[in-house]
Amino acid sequence: MNRLVVLVFIFSSVFLAGCASIGGGSVSEQRQSILTMKNETLQKLYKLKPDVKSQISKSVGYAVFSNANINLLLASFGGGYGVVHNNSNGQNTYMKMGEVGVGLGLGAKDFRIIFVFHSQSAMDQFVNKGWAFGGQADAAAKAGSKGAAVGGELTVDNMTIYQITETGLALQATVKGTKFWKDSELN
Numbered sequence: 001m002n003r004l005v006v007l008v009f010i011f012s013s014v015f016l017a018g019c020a021s022i023g024g025g026s027v028s029e030q031r032q033s034i035l036t037m038k039n040e041t042l043q044k045l046y047k048l049k050p051d052v053k054s055q056i057s058k059s060v061g062y063a064v065f066s067n068a069n070i071n072l073l074l075a076s077f078g079g080g081y082g083v084v085h086n087n088s089n090g091q092n093t094y095m096k097m098g099e100v101g102v103g104l105g106l107g108a109k110d111f112r113i114i115f116v117f118h119s120q121s122a123m124d125q126f127v128n129k130g131w132a133f134g135g136q137a138d139a140a141a142k143a144g145s146k147g148a149a150v151g152g153e154l155t156v157d158n159m160t161i162y163q164i165t166e167t168g169l170a171l172q173a174t175v176k177g178t179k180f181w182k183d184s185e186l187n
Helices: 002-019 027-048 051-058 120-128
Strands: 061-086 092-117 131-143 146-149 153-156 159-182
Touching: 027 051, 027 061, 027 092, 027 159, 051 092, 061 120, 061 159, 092 120, 120 159
Parallel strands: none
Antiparallel strands: 061 092, 092 159, 131 146, 131 159, 153 159
């Protein structure tokens, strides 16, 4: 059992480092990388749920985040980056995220989270305070276009939240705290 934990930890650390990183380069290159991830993620979401395109265009704004998550038996850790787009003024706010949780789980996954804000106050609170707490139960076994992933859709506090799993192998049931904050280097 100890060997399994060590192997999962090594795999998860490499996986998390690769997936949660924006990459090097200048500030403008990092911003462009985030915007490319945002656009690719939205295109995937529109293919899965075509009605979301209209929902996003009518919303106050939206956010798209790339997140990598590892689960080691009783603990879960994750990190990522993303952007909040204000539809009324076109402004982008670049952000980071981190999460920690407790519960049963084993594995790692790379996923995208999309927030659709239905009120200005919900978007402002997210950008300026950024906390989101929640529970999660899912299973993912996916590599590229192969495999399957169970994601979700949730509406809470004038936000609709979507999740798309990119890659990973994870089985988890955790209670997490997630913190989103402005990226001081990219804003």
